[in-house]
Amino acid sequence: MDVFLKTGRLTLRPFTADDVEVLVELDSDPEVMRFLSGGAPTSRHTIETRVLPRFMAGYAELEGPGYWAALAADSNEFLGWFALHPVHDRPGEFELGYRLRRSAWGRGLATEGSLALLHEGFRRAAIAVFAQTYEDNIASRRVMEKLGMRFVREFKVSDEALREGTFDAGAADALPGDDVEYAITSEEWRDLPGVAGVSAR
Ligand SMILES: CC(C)(COP(=O)(O)OP(=O)(O)OC[C@H]1O[C@@H](n2cnc3c(N)ncnc32)[C@H](O)[C@@H]1OP(=O)(O)O)[C@@H](O)C(=O)NCCC(=O)NCCS
Numbered sequence: 001m002d003v004f005l006k007t008g009r010l011t012l013r014p015f016t017a018d019d020v021e022v023l024v025e026l027d028s029d030p031e032v033m034r035f036l037s038g039g040a041p042t043s044r045h046t047i048e049t050r051v052l053p054r055f056m057a058g059y060a061e062l063e064g065p066g067y068w069a070a071l072a073a074d075s076n077e078f079l080g081w082f083a084l085h086p087v088h089d090r091p092g093e094f095e096l097g098y099r100l101r102r103s104a105w106g107r108g109l110a111t112e113g114s115l116a117l118l119h120e121g122f123r124r125a126a127i128a129v130f131a132q133t134y135e136d137n138i139a140s141r142r143v144m145e146k147l148g149m150r151f152v153r154e155f156k157v158s159d160e161a162l163r164e165g166t167f168d169a170g171a172a173d174a175l176p177g178d179d180v181e182y183a184i185t186s187e188e189w190r191d192l193p194g195v196a197g198v199s200a201r
């Protein structure tokens with residue numbers, strides 16, 4: 001297996017064409033999709049034609065940032081994914097994202113994987129990392145806070161961003177509220193206590 005990074009409990013590896021099934025299953029849980037699409041699953045067609053191709057694009061070219069499948073380090077069970085990817089209209093910034101199976105929630109895994117990715121992002125090039133979530137997604141907001149990110153703004157997701165999302169077109173229309181953005185700069189990251197203890201492979 002091609003491994004990108006390991007933490008104490010997680011292995012992050014590149015996605016492959018064989019990952020359709022685990023992604024379909026992940027996005028079939030209405031609780032996982034609650035603050036993304038209002039609970040609607042992502043269709044197999046969308047995963048095959050849009051999500052997985054996007055996840056698999058650019059590993060070599062980007063040398064670090066990207067979309068990574070997250071496995072349990074001890075069993076290699078698929079737990080979900082993490083992302084740290086560039087955004088075309090925000091040079092020097094990376095967007096952080098994560099989506100885990102319900103069985104993996106509540107054990108600090110989103111925070112653990114994200115910390116390792118932030119470490120990678122800032123070690124390589126990022127001047128800032130931001131993350132966005134639906135306003136009512138308290139677990140996701142809490143992860144951002146635990147990472148040392150600060151609240152930046154509340155905003156309405158644009159139609160363009162919705163079209164680029166990792167769920168079916170139109171699905172996010174089910175969520176009437178705002179999204180929120182959190183961010184951390186490289187200076188803020190360097191000043192965080194304990195950051196030196198985070199190690200990537
Ligand atoms: C968001 C998500 C990745 C969090 O994963 P996780 O591994 O459970 O996260 P962590 O354990 O690292 O941290 C979660 C924190 O939120 C807290 N939390 C969770 N649900 C909460 C709730 N309803 N109210 C208050 N706090 C809550 C947890 O207690 C924990 O904080 P703590 O360590 O201070 O106790 C996971 O719930 C998920 O995959 N959700 C579905 C997809 C999704 O919404 N992704 C984010 C979209 S931007």
